[in-house]
Amino acid sequence: MKPENNPDELIDRYLRDESASPSPGFTEQVISCTRRTSTISRFTKWILPLAACLAFAAVFMDLLKKDSSQPEPPAPVADQFAFDDILLLAEPLDETSPLLDEETLELFALLSE
Amino acid sequence: MVESDNPSKPDADGDESQTLMLRIASGDDVALTLLINRWKNPLFRFFDRSLNNHADAEDLTQKVFIKLHAAVSRYKPKAKFSTYIFTIARRLLLDEFKRRSRRPEDLTDPLDIKSPIVHGNSRNELEGALEQCLAGIPENQRTALLLRVQRELSYSEIAEIMSASQAAVKTWIYRAREEARKSLSEFRKSNHET
Structure with missing residues (x-):
């Protein structure tokens, strides 16, 4: 059987695809691409640890600043807030005479006698 | 073969x-x-x-x-x-x-x-038939056959590349080749008839 009539020969010839090749300039294109990729990876190799160091330093400085500053006054407790509010409410009544009903006035009159 | x-x-x-x-x-x-x-x-x-x-x-x-x-x-x-x-x-x-x-x-x-088949050129028609056949078979069969034919790799190497057993690789190659033979014979039959 001639090679061109042998089905396996034909199949293999088709599969080998020997005439096919990438476009001219492919090698140069790949080399420039690998260079670009390696530059980026080199950049990311040191920029990430550097960013982590800076973030750590910022947090550390913040902590140091807090430790060295004067102690803040203690936060007022809830009861203290309530007492202040009562005083505040009572203030406008200091100079006003209380409104008294007739029975109370009579009682005051008796007592004063 | x-x-x-x-x-x-x-x-x-x-x-x-x-x-x-x-x-x-x-x-x-x-x-x-x-x-x-x-x-x-x-x-x-x-x-x-x-x-x-x-x-x-x-x-x-x-x-x-x-x-x-x-x-x-x-x-x-x-x-x-x-x-x-x-x-x-x-x-x-x-x-x-x-x-x-x-x-x-x-x-x-x-x-x-569906590859365009150029009529009047039996080589192109034949390639078109094989192209369609190859596109129609499962990926593992096609890859195994290509590695075997293009690179002439051993079954064990193909098995390693494809993370499969050698028996599976042999079966895939056999099936892929059978499919290719079938489409080739169909192509020849239809070409002979016309």
Whole structure:
């Protein structure tokens, strides 16, 4: 059987695809691409640890600043807030005479006698 | 054709490529050029027959070299270089199929392609028939057959590349070849009738 009539020969010839090749300039294109990729990876190799160091330093400085500053006054407790509010409410009544009903006035009159 | 487990093509390229990889790791650009020139055609032909698309085949070939270059510092010459490089190639091919399945509007999937058959040229018609046959068979059968025929790799090497057993590889190659034979005989029959 001639090679061109042998089905396996034909199949293999088709599969080998020997005439096919990438476009001219492919090698140069790949080399420039690998260079670009390696530059980026080199950049990311040191920029990430550097960013982590800076973030750590910022947090550390913040902590140091807090430790060295004067102690803040203690936060007022809830009861203290309530007492202040009562005083505040009572203030406008200091100079006003209380409104008294007739029975109370009579009682005051008796007592004063 | 009986598939023997003794590939006739020696892998002399492989040993030299391992040396080139070590040179690339030490920053030798000439070695990188040599490695690309040595492997670009085998990789391109593998992708070209797998995808039926020159542009995508070139794109994936380029990606293999970029991956290879990125991993060069970690490279240890354990297996044959052809096994190493085609393992990368096959992974990229599977990624490409996954990407295409996520984007169904992309009609460049081999299964969607109906190659134009140029009438009056029996060579082109024959290639068209085989192209359609290859596009229609499952990926593992096609890849196994391509690695066997294009690179003349042994069953064990193909099994390693495809993370499968040798028995599975033999079955895939047998089935793929049977399909190719069938479509060839159908093509001849229809050609003879017309």
